[in-house]
Amino acid sequence: MIEIVNLIKAYQKEIVLDIAELTIEKGELFGLVGNNGAGKTTLFNLILDLIVPSKGHVTSQGIIVHESEDWKAFTGAFIDESFTIGYLTPDEYFAFVGGLRDMNQSDLELYLKDFDEFFNREIRGKKKFIRDLSKGNQKKVGLAAAMMGKPEVVILDEPFANLDPSSQYKLRSLIRTQAAEQGTTFLISGHTLDNITEVCTRIVILEKGKIVKDVPKTATTLKELENFFAGVKEPDTFVLD
C-alpha cells in the first residue's frame, strides 16, 4: 500500500503538486491522467524519492520513502531513458537488473519469453547498445526491466508513449497479466485515455498539481474522461470524489 500525506512540492514559491491525502491499495491498477504540466511525473518522482518533498511524505508498505531505501527491493520503475544504461546491450542490461533482483539465467529467460511478441525481434540477441535503439525500443527495454523480478509495486510514467499501436496492445496485456498473476500494484500515467482506462481499475485526474477526480473504472469511464478533457459539461453519473 502507498500512502501520501500532506504532500507538497514547490519550486521557488510555485506549488506544482499539492495532495492532502491519497492511498493506493495493494494490487490496484492506478491510472494517473492530466494535461501537460499537471504534476504526474512530479508525483511519481516523489514516490520514488527522486526529488525531495517541500512538505509531507510518501510511505510505501509503511516505509517513508525519503527516510529509508528499503522500499527499493520491492519496487520497479521506468520514468525515462535515464533508468536504463545506454552503453549496455539490452541482454547485458537485463542480466544486470536480473542480478539485482536475484534472478538466475533460467528465471530471466522464462520472464523474457513473455516479452517475445512485445520485443518483435528488435531487442534481444543484437549487438546494439540501448542508446542506439529507436526511442520506442529503448522504452521497451526499460519497461521489461521495471517489471522484472516480481516487484510488488511498479511505477510507469507514460509507458504507452512512443509505442506503435500493436505494441500498446501487447503492453496492456503484459501489465494486466502480471497484475492478475502476482497481485502487483501498478501506477501508470499517460495521455492516451483508452490505454489507461482499459488497463487501470482506478483513474485519478490531476490538474495544476491537485486531484480533481478519483474514480473507479466503469464501462463509461473512457467517455467521461474524453468529455472532461474536451471541456464538455460533467455528466451527472461522473462522481466527484
Ligand SMILES: Nc1ncnc2c1ncn2[C@@H]1O[C@H](COP(=O)(O)OP(=O)(O)OP(=O)(O)O)[C@@H](O)[C@H]1O
Ligand atoms: N526542476 C524543476 N524546476 C521548476 N519547475 C519544475 C521542475 N520540475 C518540474 N517543474 C514544474 O512542475 C510542473 C509539473 O511538471 P510535471 O513534469 O510533473 O508534469 P506532467 O503532468 O508530468 O506533464 P507532462 O504531461 O507534460 O509530462 C510543471 O509546471 C513543471 O514546469
